[in-house]
Amino acid sequence: MITIKDIAARLQVSPSTVGRALANDPRISATTKQKVNEVADEMGYVANLAARMMRGVSSNLVGLVLPDIRNGFYATIAHALSKCLQGAGYQLALSETDDDRMVELQSIRELASANVAGIIIVPTAKPHRETVRLLKLSPHVQLLRRHAAIGDQWFGIDDTQAIFEATRHLVELGHRRIGYIGGTDDLPTGSARLKGYHKALPGGESADPALVQLGAPGDPEFGLNAIRRLLSLSKRPTAIVAGSVQMTQGILEELTTQGLRAPDDLSVVGFGDELGFRWWGPGLTTVGLPVHDLATACGLWFVHQIRQNSGSPAPYTSISPATLILRGSTRKQGTAAKTSARAAVRGATV
Template structure:
């Protein structure tokens, strides 16, 4: 029997060529232990030769478990999230799972639509970076399937969290500037509605104190690159400019470096700068950016392994919270404040 390129290869085609029953072929393709190893290998070799692609929907109807994991991220353009997606996909692939990526853009309606689509597709589980204010229906649906939160958290979702210790990250960044003698330290971060930005701002305040000059603190909507540049200009042109600035997101760090370059502000003699994230370009900027390296790969991999554990053992999981520390990379963008002119 010959099979043309336009035909879809079926289990019956494989069975006819090997003179086996369709049920035997189906079990062999599913690695059913009732089928001998030799027969399983014969069937799988023939399936590869013929270009057989399994029918996922049919397998699900027969009660087979899904091998698809949903991954929900706010913005795949962010190097933070793209690095996480890469690590997650690698980990899942090694265990025979495929990752289906969905982008929410931090929009609660888009998030709900993505959740509905993933659950309708019968994903085995979900890895979620929740939006700031998920809809109640999103929370209800997510709590019906195994899921793990990573990088960000929401208190009404499963208490299976893998995050960066954001408070400590900004504490260490700000403390580095304080140890150098800076007292007028500016802070540029996202709005506090995000779990990450709220923790980072607390870390900043832990060092500078609650009576820190409020004019040196800027909170921006996520992804507001142009607004970050405008606010930095305002800070530098004010009557009492800061001697140092600490940024609280990767995108804001990038915008800050762009504005400083455009204004020909020299670090660290004009302004000391501590960023967040460790993009390759940060090491090449000016004298090299002092920054807080974030353990994104480690957090993403741990999240994947924990979800696999939930899928393997099932039941009602006990709460598990993991916070991984960042690391200060000291380069040339920070120094003691210059003497008053």
């Protein structure tokens, strides 16, 4: 294995000079740094992370802790952050929690032990107190979800407004029995989206409790079973709003299985704009999320914070608006009513 001493011998300089050049020490000239890095690359030098950690030097790794990489929403975030960080000389280290607080704690412990440069986290509903303590030892920022105990640096989406716009669209089309299938309100995103749904109901009306189905936002099976329950009601909804990407997937799967068509049998507004959503039926009306731009903004801001190396960064919040994308899966209730008899027959088989 090539060492710093090997590079120093090749350049006929001291090992300390090589070490400082590789660490981008300001005491070393730009010319020397360039020569050292060129020779290091030529000789195939790989930095010894363990040795750097013993000297208290942060690695060039940035941890990303999120619930589920299988969700296209989070995959896009990971990809955008990876590209953003690479451009700044950092590498992304990915951890999945499956929204389990103990898995989350283990991930944070491993990242802390690797002396990462910082951590970007989509936190679980109730992070362990040890998770909170460890996060405060490293630069960190919350993404999408926010917990006051973790800190005041957060990049997110206006979840309340997103679902408000989706529900109001259906209200303006004449729908009154509007079902909502979303995440539980123990998550800040779930609570905010549910608030948007209730806020959009006409005249401040309270929704029929039977029309609101709440579960794990990352579980398409819940979405599938929830739409079954709503369709089996004696007074079924005429429209549905989804509150997560994977619940939307479950809803669409079940509607397709039952042979129900939007908007003939039911108007549907999804959440997120996965590639297949625009091709489903007549095209899914859905809440478009600024995922790539949000992740890139978060990454650029975080790199700046790491380089500033400020012990107690000032509170910072960035909220990005969602956009309602209108396609063919929604229409006026009066028009949809023409096929209600056929829909009711299909619903009886659920």
